[in-house]
Amino acid sequence: MTDFIFDIILSINNFINTYYIFSFIIYFIFSIVFFMFSLPGGLIILMGSGFFFGFLNGFLINITSISLGSLIFITFSNNLFKKLFNKAYNKYSKKISGYISSSSYEYLILIRLVVGPPLIFQNLCISLLDISKTKILISSVIGFSPLMFVFSYSGNHASNIIQLKEFTLSKLISFEILLVLIFLIILTLLKIFFKK
Numbered sequence: 529m530t531d532f533i534f535d536i537i538l539s540i541n542n543f544i545n546t547y548y549i550f551s552f553i554i555y556f557i558f559s560i561v562f563f564m565f566s567l568p569g570g571l572i573i574l575m576g577s578g579f580f581f582g583f584l585n586g587f588l589i590n591i592t593s594i595s596l597g598s599l600i601f602i603t604f605s606n607n608l609f610k611k612l613f614n615k616a617y618n619k620y621s622k623k624i625s626g627y628i629s630s631s632s633y634e635y636l637i638l639i640r641l642v643v644g645p646p647l648i649f650q651n652l653c654i655s656l657l658d659i660s661k662t663k664i665l666i667s668s669v670i671g672f673s674p675l676m677f678v679f680s681y682s683g684n685h686a687s688n689i690i691q692l693k694e695f696t697l698s699k700l701i702s703f704e705i706l707l708v709l710i711f712l713i714i715l716t717l718l719k720i721f722f723k724k
Contacts, residue, residue, distance in 0.1 A: 544580050552581060556589050563597025566648035570594070574676065578683025586680035594676065595668040598651050602664055605655035617656070625658040632659055633667050638716045640671020643709060674712060 544551040555577065562573055574594070578586030609617045628635045636659070639650050654664060 541580060552585065552589075555580065556593060559589055559593035560597045560600075563594045563647065564600045566598070566601050566646075566651050568646065568648075570647060571679065574679035575683035575686070578680035578685075579687050580683075582687075583680050583684040586683055587676055590676040590680055591669060591672060594647075594672055595665055598647065598654075598668055599661060599665050601648075601651045602655045603661065605652060609655060621656055621658045624656065628657070632657075632663060633670075634716050636664065636667035637671040638713065640668055641674065641709065641713050641716065643675065674709060 544555075559573055559577065563570065574590050577589040580586070581589060625632075636654065639645075639654065
């Protein structure tokens with residue numbers, strides 16, 4: 529079974545190498561649509577871009593598609609909440625937005641930096657806030673960058689089929705990567721704390 533999967537991956541990789549620009553555009557559009565619906569299984573898409581297109585192009589696909597896809601999801605959800613639950617939305621949105629208004633960038637970046645909550649949960653929480661689309665996009669790019677760096681690098685590192693056969697998720701999350709993420713989260717929390 530694994531040989532069959534590796535044969536499929538090799539066939540896809542050969543197609544991408546033959547039609548690189550076409551494949552890049554299709555993968556990019558697919559990634560935006562995938563993250564626009566905040567579907568589970570994003571790790572495969574994120575690592576796949578590094579695997580098929582290399583570290584730098586994979587990183588560009590990842591950071592752009594997850595940020596734009598999330599922005600589209602948030603905008604749609606925000607409008608839906610306003611139409612369906614107008615009074616409740618306005619009441620709670622103003623309270624929460626007022627509470628985080630002095631440090632909105634930091635809170636939004638923190639939501640993106642924290643590993644664990646599914647993307648759909650992050651996007652739904654952000655869609656409840658009354659925050660400009662520009663702030664959401666900028667904070668998403670900044671907050672997602674460390675993880676997109678890791679996923680693109682891991683996908684690129686696994687691009688050797690021999691390494692892919694030996695690849696496990698435990699190699700993806702190393703102690704050093706966790707330390708960097710914890711450090712970034714602590715810095716963001718300290719900035720929020722001292723800003724108040």
